[in-house]
Amino acid sequence: MSSPSIEHPGPPPARMTPRNAARDTAGVAKRNLLRILRTPQLIVIGALQPALLLVLFRYVLGGAIRVPGGSYVDYVVPAIFLEAVLIGGMTTSIGLAQDLKSGIIDRFRSLPMARSAVLAGRTLADLSRSVLSLAIMVGLGLLVGFHFHSDVGSIIAGMALVITFGYAFSWMYAAIGLATKDPETAQIAGILPFFVLMFASNAIVPVATMPGWLQGFARNQPLSVTIAAVRTLLEGGPAAHWVWQSLAWSAGIFIVFFAISLHLYRNSTS
Amino acid sequence: MAGSMIEVQAVAKRFGPTTALAGVDLAAEQGRVLALLGPNGAGKTTLVRILTTLLRPDSGSARVAGYDVVADAGPLRSMIGLAGQYAAVDELLTGRENLELVGLWYHLEKREYRRRAQDVLERFALTEAADRLVRTYSGGMRRRLDIGASLIARPAVLFLDEPTTGLDPRTRNDVWRFIEELVDAGTTILLTTQYMDEAERLAHQIVVIDRGSVIAQGTAPQLKAQLGGAMLEARVTDPSDLDRAAALLAEVGDSPPRIDRDQQLVAIPTPGGTTLLLAAGRRFEEQRIALDDLGIRRPSLDDVFLSLTGAPATPGAGHGSPEPPAERSAVTR
Numbered sequence: 001m002s003s004p005s006i007e008h009p010g011p012p013p014a015r016m017t018p019r020n021a022a023r024d025t026a027g028v029a030k031r032n033l034l035r036i037l038r039t040p041q042l043i044v045i046g047a048l049q050p051a052l053l054l055v056l057f058r059y060v061l062g063g064a065i066r067v068p069g070g071s072y073v074d075y076v077v078p079a080i081f082l083e084a085v086l087i088g089g090m091t092t093s094i095g096l097a098q099d100l101k102s103g104i105i106d107r108f109r110s111l112p113m114a115r116s117a118v119l120a121g122r123t124l125a126d127l128s129r130s131v132l133s134l135a136i137m138v139g140l141g142l143l144v145g146f147h148f149h150s151d152v153g154s155i156i157a158g159m160a161l162v163i164t165f166g167y168a169f170s171w172m173y174a175a176i177g178l179a180t181k182d183p184e185t186a187q188i189a190g191i192l193p194f195f196v197l198m199f200a201s202n203a204i205v206p207v208a209t210m211p212g213w214l215q216g217f218a219r220n221q222p223l224s225v226t227i228a229a230v231r232t233l234l235e236g237g238p239a240a241h242w243v244w245q246s247l248a249w250s251a252g253i254f255i256v257f258f259a260i261s262l263h264l265y266r267n268s269t270s
Numbered sequence: 271m272a273g274s275m276i277e278v279q280a281v282a283k284r285f286g287p288t289t290a291l292a293g294v295d296l297a298a299e300q301g302r303v304l305a306l307l308g309p310n311g312a313g314k315t316t317l318v319r320i321l322t323t324l325l326r327p328d329s330g331s332a333r334v335a336g337y338d339v340v341a342d343a344g345p346l347r348s349m350i351g352l353a354g355q356y357a358a359v360d361e362l363l364t365g366r367e368n369l370e371l372v373g374l375w376y377h378l379e380k381r382e383y384r385r386r387a388q389d390v391l392e393r394f395a396l397t398e399a400a401d402r403l404v405r406t407y408s409g410g411m412r413r414r415l416d417i418g419a420s421l422i423a424r425p426a427v428l429f430l431d432e433p434t435t436g437l438d439p440r441t442r443n444d445v446w447r448f449i450e451e452l453v454d455a456g457t458t459i460l461l462t463t464q465y466m467d468e469a470e471r472l473a474h475q476i477v478v479i480d481r482g483s484v485i486a487q488g489t490a491p492q493l494k495a496q497l498g499g500a501m502l503e504a505r506v507t508d509p510s511d512l513d514r515a516a517a518l519l520a521e522v523g524d525s526p527p528r529i530d531r532d533q534q535l536v537a538i539p540t541p542g543g544t545t546l547l548l549a550a551g552r553r554f555e556e557q558r559i560a561l562d563d564l565g566i567r568r569p570s571l572d573d574v575f576l577s578l579t580g581a582p583a584t585p586g587a588g589h590g591s592p593e594p595p596a597e598r599s600a601v602t603r
Contacts, residue, residue: 016344020377027374035362038403107358107419110322112347113375 021114028108028121032095036129046091047133050084051140057204058144065205070235077137077146078158078230079203082223084137085166086198088130089173090190092123096177097186105268119261123170130166134159150236158233161246165226168250171257178264197223222249274333275300275427275458276321281330282482283316290316292482293330298460298475303453305473306462309579313482314462315355318431321460322352335426335458348376351420355432359415361405365396368404369419376423383422390418394448410441417448428452430461434468446471466571476571480579493574500566501528501573502540502547507560509534515559522550540566 036043057076067075096119099105108118138159148155173190180186198204200217201224207215218224226249229242276298283291291313298304306314319325321334323343332339337346359368369390373383391400394414399407404415413433420428430449434442449472453459463469469476470490478486478493486493502523506515512529515536519527523538523546530537540546547566554561 023377024375027371031360031363031367031371034367035360038362103354103358104360106319106324106354107352107372108375109324110347110350110352111372111375112344112377117375 016112016114021117024113024117025120025124027113028117029125030121032122032125033128035095036125042091043129043132046088046129047084047136049087050080050133050137053083054080054137054140054144061204067206071145073141073145074147074149074235075231076204077141077144078234079198079201079227080141081134081137081159081162081230082165082203082227083198084133085130085162086169086194086223088126088133089166089170090187090194091129091173092126092170093173093177093180093186093190094183095126096122096174097180097183100178100181100268101183105265109265109268115266116258116262119171119174119258119265123167123174126170127163127167130170131163134162134166148234150234154233154236154239157243158230161226161230161233161243164250165222165246168254168257171254171261174261175257175264178261178268181268197221201227203227222246222253225249273300274298275302276304276332276334276460278317278321278332279330281317281320281327281332283313283320283325283328289482291320291327294479294482294484296477296484296487298458300458301453301456302474303449303459303461303472305469305476306460306479307464307466307469307476307575308462308479309464312479312579314479315431316482317479318352318429318460318462322350322429323347348423349426351423351425351428353413353417353420353428353430353433355435359404359412359419362403364401364403365391365407365411365415366400368415369422372419373422378423386422386424390421394418395444410437410444413437413441413445414448417445421452425457427458427460430459432462432464434463434465442468466575470571478575478578485578486574490571493571494569496574500540500568501537502550503535503537503563503565503567504550504554504561505563506534506536507562511559512536514557515554518553518557518559519550522546522553534562537567 054077057080058073062072062076065072096105099108099118105118150158172193176189177186180189200210200214201207201221202218203223207218207224210218225242226246229239229246232239232242274297276296278294278296280293280295281291282289282293294313294317296304306317308314316325320327321332321339323339323346326340334346335349337343337349339346359365363371366387369387370383373386374380376383378386391397394417396411396414396418399411404412407415417430417433420430433449434445437445446468449459449461453472459472461468461472474489476487476490476493477484486496488496502519504515504519506512509531512531512534516527516529519536519538523540525539527536527538529535547564551564554564
């Protein structure tokens with residue numbers, strides 16, 4: 001009934017080159033940046049959450065919390081910086097779940113674009129929102145009495161560490177978005193790791209005040225290690241020990257969740 | 271040289287306990303339109319998703335434009351276009367941005383994708399709205415943009431999954447004309463539809479699929495011929511006359527009549543000609559059964575569909591199916 005199948009018509013399609021993969025990623029990043037710019041209300045809301053946490057801890061709870069050495073504002077503000085980028089990362093899971101639901105991921109997957117481009121372009125665009133949110137928190141922090149006590153190089157290194165950690169974590173949020181496939185579910189699921197990491201940590205109160213069974217986790221989990229590194233970098237002091245641990249966590253989180261996300265993306269169906 | 275641009279052999283796919291496709295075979299020649307016809311949940315979209323590399327078949331094989339959909343999925347994606355049932359365009363981008371990005375993702379150079387985006391905008395009458403956010407577009411404009419985006423790379427094979435579902439009649443006609451132009455230019459098209467008139471107008475070949483299996487295929491006239499000849503239909507004025515009318519027609523003709531109570535309609539096959547019609551008319555008069563309508567009707571694709579699948583075609587599809595929406599068992603896509 002059927003005639004023999006035809007030979008490939010036209011020139012053979014080009015293989016995926018690094019240049020094409022980079023163009024694909026830049027295209028996705030452009031698409032998502034345009035979307036971010038066209039929903040400014042989301043930028044405001046995204047910055048509002050860490051701002052409220054900052055005010056809460058600085059003025060409402062801060063008076064009751066004693067920290068060894070220094071002032072509480074200098075203790076808590078670096079943690080707020082990390083909160084800002086983590087909350088920024090949550091938009092990655094919500095955005096990807098939305099894209100899955102709307103069917104646009106189907107179109108992406110039917111195109112000859114690099115498999116990683118949709119995820120890399122998305123996380124890079126969301127990173128820009130996190131950086132903006134971080135900049136706002138630096139301004140607000142200074143406004144409520146936070147002081148940098150170290151040199152410019154260390155401050156820049158500290159901010160770079162915050163951004164690196166936030167970017168690595170956005171890949172965990174990418175996996176959550178792809179696994180849940182639904183924006184509302186993605187949002188709720190994304191808050192869970194945020195809460196665990198934020199409250200069972202040195203972010204708000206010193207770990208020494210916690211029960212013994214919790215201290216081991218609270219001291220060594222990735223967010224605590226990173227907060228310790230950033231605090232030391234911003235306050236001055238030997239930071240290398242914490243910085244290396246934080247970078248190792250970021251690298252590990254990135255590699256594991258990059259692989260998981262890519263796998264989920266390849267097999268995703270709306 | 272013409273050849274099979276789409277070749278599907280024994281493709282099967284299950285989702286958990288649900289069999290979406292139970293071994294489908296089909297083929298489409300270059301420059302032809304193949305319409306995949308079937309009720310919701312028949313497996314149409316699953317097949318399209320397999321042929322566009324979005325899903326892997328559990329067994330069987332499929333080639334599109336000469337490429338295996340699993341082994342050569344990468345290169346194949348450069349050869350195909352897909353426009354979905356749900357217009358997959360970005361609401362927060364302009365029409366032009368949507369098209370240009372898709373062009374970039376097909377790895378066209380900037381000058382080329384800009385030119386082609388402009389072409390598509392002109393061809394689909396979207397130039398005025400080109401630089402407005404898609405959010406402000408009507409449903410018909412979105413669908414045109416969606417189809418336009420699938421054409422940016424001038425694909426050899428185009429997959430249109432229910433391209434006109436939910437469109438107003440005028441936009442539907444526009445989309446049909448675009449499809450006909452593409453076919454004239456040599457594009458091979460596989461389109462899924464629930465609309466008989468769409469299949470009849472566009473398709474060179476119709477494949478009827480139900481519960482994951484091909485249950486019939488051929489041209490529209492061939493499919494109609496399967497159903498046999500014309501039907502003699504009588505529509506009674508008073509519903510309580512329906513059974514008397516059925517008995518009467520059974521007497522006149524020599525086969526059991528079909529009764530449609532909603533439509534107050536009784537029908538029997540007729541060899542054509544007017545003998546049976548006139549005989550029936552006389553008997554209705556003698557029996558004093560009041561009729562709204564009496565006539566001969568040739569089978570429509572709707573009738574074919576009804577007899578093949580046991581389910582009426584989609585509400586509003588074609589002229590022969592003014593029935594209310596029928597409940598169908600839903601099968602997950």
